[in-house]
Amino acid sequence: MTEPVVVAVKSAAPYDVTIGRGLLDELVAAAVADPRTTKAALVHAPTLAQTADAVREALLEAGIDTHLLEVPDAEDGKKLEVLGFCWDVFGEIGLDRRDLVIGLGGGSVTDLAGFAAATWMRGVRLINVPTTLLAMVDAAVGGKTGINTGAGKNMVGSFYEPSAVIVDLATLESLPPNELVAGLAEVVKCGFIADPQILTIIESDRARATDPTTPELAELVRRAVTVKAEVVAADLRESDLREILNYGHTLAHAIEKREKFRWRHGAAVSVGMVFAAELARAAGRLDDATADRHLEVLHALGLPTTYDPDALGELVKIMGSDKKTRSGMLRFVVLDGLAKPGRLAGPDPSLLAAAYSVVAGRRRTPGLVQL
Ligand SMILES: NC(=O)c1ccc[n+]([C@@H]2O[C@H](COP(=O)([O-])OP(=O)(O)OC[C@H]3O[C@@H](n4cnc5c(N)ncnc54)[C@H](O)[C@@H]3O)[C@@H](O)[C@H]2O)c1
Ligand SMILES: O=C(O)C(=O)C[C@@H](O)[C@H](O)[C@H](O)COP(=O)(O)O
Numbered sequence: 001m002t003e004p005v006v007v008a009v010k011s012a013a014p015y016d017v018t019i020g021r022g023l024l025d026e027l028v029a030a031a032v033a034d035p036r037t038t039k040a041a042l043v044h045a046p047t048l049a050q051t052a053d054a055v056r057e058a059l060l061e062a063g064i065d066t067h068l069l070e071v072p073d074a075e076d077g078k079k080l081e082v083l084g085f086c087w088d089v090f091g092e093i094g095l096d097r098r099d100l101v102i103g104l105g106g107g108s109v110t111d112l113a114g115f116a117a118a119t120w121m122r123g124v125r126l127i128n129v130p131t132t133l134l135a136m137v138d139a140a141v142g143g144k145t146g147i148n149t150g151a152g153k154n155m156v157g158s159f160y161e162p163s164a165v166i167v168d169l170a171t172l173e174s175l176p177p178n179e180l181v182a183g184l185a186e187v188v189k190c191g192f193i194a195d196p197q198i199l200t201i202i203e204s205d206r207a208r209a210t211d212p213t214t215p216e217l218a219e220l221v222r223r224a225v226t227v228k229a230e231v232v233a234a235d236l237r238e239s240d241l242r243e244i245l246n247y248g249h250t251l252a253h254a255i256e257k258r259e260k261f262r263w264r265h266g267a268a269v270s271v272g273m274v275f276a277a278e279l280a281r282a283a284g285r286l287d288d289a290t291a292d293r294h295l296e297v298l299h300a301l302g303l304p305t306t307y308d309p310d311a312l313g314e315l316v317k318i319m320g321s322d323k324k325t326r327s328g329m330l331r332f333v334v335l336d337g338l339a340k341p342g343r344l345a346g347p348d349p350s351l352l353a354a355a356y357s358v359v360a361g362r363r364r365t366p367g368l369v370q371l
């Protein structure tokens with residue numbers, strides 16, 4: 001990819017996701033797009049301190065007084081006290097309604113910065129600059145913002161869309177390989193729910209699909225962002241269709257909560273997708289080949305596909321507070337075939353147990369030989 005590629009999110013307040021390499025100029029252009037903006041609060045993870053400095057310099061040159069807010073890393077940043085810290089700094093620097101918040105980092109930072117922007121003076125302009133694969137293809141796009149609470153993952157937040165998303169693929173070159181692979185879980189998710197070509201690209205050459213410098217990875221990013229953009233443009237507030245982006249997340253969020261948010265989100269989603277596929281297979285809704293393909297592709301990428309064999313009871317309890325639950329009835333996004341997402345409501349405990357026996361590693365699926 002030489003020229004940046006733009007994926008338009010055609011929601012009520014449309015915005016562009018610009019994907020390329022070395023996009024500082026595009027970021028500055030997005031920032032100055034509103035000529036009333038004189039100040040920016042740049043929220044970033046500690047690992048992005050150097051990049052944050054470079055962005056600040058460029059914005060200062062463009063006449064935007066830019067303040068850096070370094071927040072705790074990963075899920076430690078998605079906390080009420082950190083949100084409070086952001087609000088305090090916004091107040092101290094006099095950030096007003098014409099100004100700008102920039103989220104620079106992984107999904108934990110874009111979720112936090114997005115919610116801080118959504119709530120400050122009831123909403124100030126937001127630009128997301130995702131620097132992990134997961135944030136590029138998922139967290140930074142689509143307007144879900146929020147923090148975790150004692151009750152669980154992302155329990156407080158809002159739907160608040162950015163005015164621009166700048167995806168600089170060059171930032172992936174410093175990302176630890178395990179983080180890149182974790183991000184691929186959400187890419188694989190898009191493959192199963194909507195765009196099977198994603199799976200073919202990964203299966204054809206796993207090494208190139210996991211190399212941040214290749215056109216294959218750039219194409220995976222473009223395809224996954226396109227899936228997300230189309231879904232959120234049709235159903236921003238998750239009244240129905242958007243739930244498909246939650247494929248694998250019912251179990252994933254329960255695992256994350258049980259693990260006190262120390263698991264990588266993408267790793268939990270990987271296990272959650274295996275569970276959802278097995279649930280659909282056990283319910284007679286998903287063919288063996290597609291169910292087996294989950295284990296094969298996720299395992300080949302080095303993502304986890306199993307979890308504590310004795311945790312099902314606890315996980316079912318935690319899943320009770322999943323946001324898709326209705327009148328106390330658990331609801332899962334499942335597949336009725338490749339790229340045919342449906343819903344499974346109130347599964348019988350025997351179905352949950354059958355599906356979990358694969359996650360627990362107690363039952364191997366017939367099609368799978370390499371595990
Ligand atoms: N809002 C949404 O729609 C949405 C979608 C998917 C996930 N999420 C949320 O996103 C979060 C997970 O995001 P994540 O996987 O990006 O994790 P993360 O934000 O915790 O980042 C992972 C790690 O990578 C480091 N890092 C980030 N960019 C780097 C770079 N370029 N070079 C080196 N290190 C870098 C971070 O400091 C961190 O340690 C979860 O909280 C999840 O709930 C939100
Ligand atoms: O954008 C969405 O919608 C998603 O569900 C994408 C998920 O990958 C993401 O992890 C999201 O934050 C989950 O949201 P939640 O509503 O289940 O908390």
Ligand SMILES: [Zn+2]
Nearest residue numbers: 186249265269
């Ligand atoms: Zn997710």
